[in-house]
Amino acid sequence: MARILVGVTGGIAAYKACTLVRLLVRAPHDVYPIVTEAAARFVAPETFFALARTTPRRDAYPHLERADLLVVAPLTANTLARLAHGLADDVLTEAALAHDGPVVVAPAMNVRMWQHAATQANAEILRQRGVVFVGPAEGELAEGEVGPGRMAEPEEIAEVVARELAGASPRASSSLAGRRVLVSAGGTREQLDAVRFLGNRSSGSMGVAVAEEARRRGAEVTLLAANLAVPVPTGVTVVETPTAADIEREALARADADVVIMAAAVADYRPAAPETAKRAKDGSSWTVELTPTTDVLAALGANRTDRQVLVGFAAESAGNGLERAREKKVAKSADLIVFNDIGRSDIGFDTAENEVVLVSNGAEQHIAKAPKRRIAAAVLDEVERIMATR
Ligand SMILES: Cc1cc2nc3c(=O)[nH]c(=O)nc-3n(C[C@H](O)[C@H](O)[C@H](O)COP(=O)(O)O)c2cc1C
Structure with a gap:
């Protein structure tokens, strides 16, 4: 194709x-x-x-x-x-x-x-x-x-x-032919009550660009789609995963993919006891207890094979974000962390462009500001480079 x-x-x-x-x-x-x-x-x-x-x-x-x-x-x-x-x-x-x-x-x-x-x-x-x-x-x-x-x-x-x-x-069109690539994209929504949720600003455009590029290179692509604000790409299998629990379940069910790229912004916390009906407005304050969700990248890292290429995204907005991305790569047993600084308004969430640092095995590569398609191509070039060393 x-x-x-x-x-x-x-x-x-x-x-x-x-x-x-x-x-x-x-x-x-x-x-x-x-x-x-x-x-x-x-x-x-x-x-x-x-x-x-x-x-x-x-x-x-x-x-x-x-x-x-x-x-x-x-x-x-x-x-x-x-x-x-x-x-x-x-x-x-x-x-x-x-x-x-x-x-x-x-x-x-x-x-x-x-x-x-x-x-x-x-x-x-x-x-x-x-x-x-x-x-x-x-x-x-x-x-x-x-x-x-x-x-x-x-x-x-x-x-x-x-x-x-x-x-x-x-x-x-064929450098990833025969490879199964799993990509997550978008931002999860965690139920507060029957109509409200805790979400984030991710549109899914970065993950969708990665899925499109992998398909363009001939891979068999499955996209875990969390509330995408952009059209789903053609030629990829789309699995709707609106919540962190959905992403956890569907990602772990496909953990044997050759390449796993977790680009979705998955909630770190969810309401401990979501209300099933719509909470009525009564003028009083509403305190919600949040409980941590499963760290899906870490769970994938714990179960990975040596042949698999595991990629995570790190969106950090303050201070030593790059250092945290380096630590994340080791802690999650990932091969590559794509770090982007979401403290800037011109790149990252909800924008057409991105600028990232690819934190890979022993090497760090700065990818200058570019349309997300180009960033996706750089990520997959690095994935292919890692594959070639296996
Ligand atoms: C009814 C009609 C039919 C036309 N058919 C053609 C055609 O077959 N080939 C052509 O080169 N221009 C044709 N034209 C002229 C083009 O539509 C015109 O040059 C237009 O500016 C082309 O714009 P485009 O480059 O965006 O297609 C036709 C115009 C009309 C009104």
Whole structure:
């Protein structure tokens, strides 16, 4: 399974891109549509997201979505020109500039537009750069003229995509092939009464990025999801674990995974005696006794095998957090602790970016502030490095 960006631009053939998205999803691939404003006049973007079984990214960097391949179908004369000249004036062209893998395009336009010297020169620039063209096919065009300009059939485009993926860097999609990876993400909620809970600010975006990246590298991924505020990634098995007790039970049941990455913010304490009904407001104070929850990372560390790679996250907000992360690594028998300073407002909880220190066996690596996808890639690079030493 590969991650594919499908760009859809503004021509009549946009409706055929629906079939392309379906074929790629069925392959199966993890598809993320990027629909230009002009294309949205022909087919509503929601259609593509529904067919791709995903939702639009709401963070600040939708154009930095990492993918194994970018396919643009249909490709208008306008976007062809923008790609050739490196313009970046919408999410699709920004994503194209940020993408460093194979690019497949299926032009579709009026025959005179296609044959115009400007369009031909632009197409040549893209070909020189290694962009793969499918079509345009000859035939009757939507406006009644005949000639080259029709978009290639979705089946043919899907075949070219498959061929390009097969020839692409194997590392991107298979370095964790055959490995079972367990990831926890989000923040637990501990019941106070029938409607209230004690929670935390974790959105789950960091753990979800790790799960997505592991899947992108070919792993069989199970995600323990604690009240995620971000969409669940496609292609991973999701187990809902809203409370610390749920995470404990489901993580220990899967403790034989090859890689375990505990990124969720799990409550350290839960109300000792949660009320079953909603506590009525009566003006008096309410004292709640909190009791410690099980330390899931320590429990996993106590039961781990030598072959397993065990990773914990340490979110510290004050003082010698890094020192505490080092101690945590030893105390929990973990191979790697990802330390992040949640005292800062620009990184960590509820933000699109993070900056971490990877505290590993004998080595510490500072990963500068970057989108969480990049941080996830750095974490998994380190996991793979540790695996290679086993
Ligand atoms: C009804 C209609 C059909 C169109 N079909 C095409 C087409 O097939 N190919 C093309 O290059 N432009 C076509 N256009 C023009 C594009 O929509 C226009 O150039 C737009 O700016 C492209 O924006 P985009 O690059 O975001 O797709 C069409 C316009 C209209 C109104």
